[in-house]
Each structure stands twice: as C-alpha cells, then as structure tokens.
Amino acid sequence: MPMTIDATQLAGTKRISVLVLAGELDASNYERLIDAVRREYEAGSRGLVIDLAGLSFMASSGLVALYAAERIFRGEAAPDLEAGWQVIHDLEAETSAAANIRLAAVQPAVERVLQRTGMSRLFPMDLTAEVAADQLRSE
Amino acid sequence: MTAAESLTITAESGHLAEVRAFVRDASARFGASPAIAADLVQAVDEAVCNIIVHGYGSDRGQIEIGAQLRDRQIEITLLDRSFTFDPTTEPAPDLSVPPLARTPGGMGIHLVRAGTDEVHHRARAGGGNELRLVRSLEPRAEED
Numbered sequence: 001m002p003m004t005i006d007a008t009q010l011a012g013t014k015r016i017s018v019l020v021l022a023g024e025l026d027a028s029n030y031e032r033l034i035d036a037v038r039r040e041y042e043a044g045s046r047g048l049v050i051d052l053a054g055l056s057f058m059a060s061s062g063l064v065a066l067y068a069a070e071r072i073f074r075g076e077a078a079p080d081l082e083a084g085w086q087v088i089h090d091l092e093a094e095t096s097a098a099a100n101i102r103l104a105a106v107q108p109a110v111e112r113v114l115q116r117t118g119m120s121r122l123f124p125m126d127l128t129a130e131v132a133a134d135q136l137r138s139e
Numbered sequence: 140m141t142a143a144e145s146l147t148i149t150a151e152s153g154h155l156a157e158v159r160a161f162v163r164d165a166s167a168r169f170g171a172s173p174a175i176a177a178d179l180v181q182a183v184d185e186a187v188c189n190i191i192v193h194g195y196g197s198d199r200g201q202i203e204i205g206a207q208l209r210d211r212q213i214e215i216t217l218l219d220r221s222f223t224f225d226p227t228t229e230p231a232p233d234l235s236v237p238p239l240a241r242t243p244g245g246m247g248i249h250l251v252r253a254g255t256d257e258v259h260h261r262a263r264a265g266g267g268n269e270l271r272l273v274r275s276l277e278p279r280a281e282e283d
Contacts, residue, residue, distance in 0.1 A: 001156060024156060024159065026156070026159075027152040027188045027191070028152035028155055028156070057180065057181075059155075059181070059184050059185060060185055060188075060246045061188070063246065108174075108177075109181070112177070117246055117250070
C-alpha cells in the first residue's frame with residue numbers, strides 16, 4: 001500500500017503543522033516523510049503533529065524518519081540518511097521527550113513498534129491531532 | 140497439517156509492500172490472529188530489508204520468501220545469494236538507554252526477534268543465506 005502525506009499549517013501565534021500519514025511507512029518511502037518535515041520547518045512551523053490514524057505499518061526505517069524529524073524540529077541539520085541508525089550516533093544523550101513534535105492517533109501495530117524500540121518514551125502521543133496541536137500551543 | 144506458499148522478488152525496497160502482503164495473506168490463511176500476523180509482517184519486512192540494504196547493497200539479486208504451516212507454527216524462509224551474513228549474531232540494542240543516547244544499529248534485528256519465537260540462519264551451498272523465522276499460532280501471555 002503506498003503512503004500518502006497531507007500537510008496543513010494551522011493558524012495561530014505559534015506556527016504548527018499537521019502531517020497526516022496514511023498507508024505503510026517503510027524503507028521505500030521514509031525519505032519522503034523527512035522531506036515533508038523539512039518543508040514544514042523551512043516554511044516557519046515550530047510545532048509538528050504527525051497524525052498516524054491511517055498508518056497501518058511502520059518499519060524501523062520509519063523510526064529513523066522520526067529521529068530525523070525530531071532533529072530537524074530542534075533546528076539541527078538533517079542527518080545523513082546513508083547512516084541509517086547512525087543518525088543517533090553523534091547526538092548527545094537526550095533523556096527528555098522530543099521537543100515540538102507529538103504523534104496522534106497511533107494505531108496498535110505502530111504503537112507496538114514504538115514501544116518495543118523504546119521510541120514511545122521519546123514522542124508524546126495523543127488520541128487526536130486536535131489534542132496534540134492544543135498541547136503544542138500550550139508549551 | 141502442512142501448507143506452503145512462496146514469492147520471489149528482486150531485491151529492491153519497492154517490493155517490500157508485496158512481501159508484507161504475501162506474509163499477511165499467508166498468516167491469515169494459516170489461522171494466525173491479527174496480532175501474530177502483524178508481528179510476522181514486521182519481522183519479515185525487517186529481515187528482507189536487511190538483505191536488500193546490507194546483503195545485496197547496490198546489486199539487484201533475488202530473494203525467495205517461503206511460508207509454511209507446520210505443527211501449528213508458521214515458518215517463513217528467506218533465501219538469498221548475497222554475501223554470507225548471520226543476523227542472529229547481532230547484539231540486541233540496550234533498550235534501557237534513552238533512544239537518542241543509544242549506540243546505533245540492531246533495531247531491525249531486534250524487531251525480527253521480538254516478532255518471532257525462533258530465528259535460524261545457515262549459509263547456503265554455493266553462497267548466500269537461508270533465514271528461517273518461526274512463530275507459533277498460540278498467543279503469547281502478554282497478548283490479548
């Protein structure tokens with residue numbers, strides 16, 4: 001199943017974007033997610049909601065994309081994708097949750113991957129994109 | 140009861156969705172619960188991706204995926220002709236360490252292990268690898 005990405009920038013004093021993913025996120029398309037995240041950041045967004053209501057599968061390459069998104073929204077250069085998990089190699093120890101990014105409507109199969117890899121500790125999760133956006137506005 | 144099916148793909152990431160659909164359909168036909176089928180789909184995707192990216196690299200070899208039900212266990216067999224590599228010897232990532240502080244690597248094989256009961260590797264005569272992923276149809280204790 002191909003993956004689709006729909007981007008919306010919400011109105012408000014703090015610019016927040018919502019990326020709605022649908023389909024399956026894997027090694028063939030994870031770079032498209034990183035490109036979409038980068039476009040939103042470069043367009044001025046400083047908060048990002050990734051709506052996963054329609055995402056039925058996420059491979060470990062999708063986790064790399066989430067790492068990259070976290071890095072981009074911290075204002076750092078995008079990682080070298082050729083390095084795969086090496087993206088995290090040069091980062092300093094980070095014990096707090098990701099800044100400025102929240103996941104919404106995570107489906108069971110994807111949530112299981114996030115939990116099994118420890119990524120669920122890094123990304124706050126909300127039931128809906130609306131709740132996630134409200135949380136980002138209040139930060 | 141024994142049943143078997145197979146699929147052969149060219150080693151390209153664009154074929155991963157086809158592999159997942161094959162495993163999903165076979166698992167359903169073999170009577171796997173949705174949770175077990177999802178685990179197998181995840182494990183096979185990661186293992187095949189590993190062969191594509193790290194095994195064949197820029198080459199475009201073939202990968203044969205076989206699915207078999209034997210004694211209430213689903214057995215997925217992956218055959219390739221890339222260089223001999225045993226992913227079962229990869230160390231597990233330290234999940235007690237925060238994600239951004241971990242040393243890299245191992246997340247794919249970690250998901251292979253997490254989604255299966257057994258992983259077996261052997262080098263093939265003439266070069267390449269045989270990887271067998273086994274998952275019981277019986278639910279795990281932590282599953283619903």
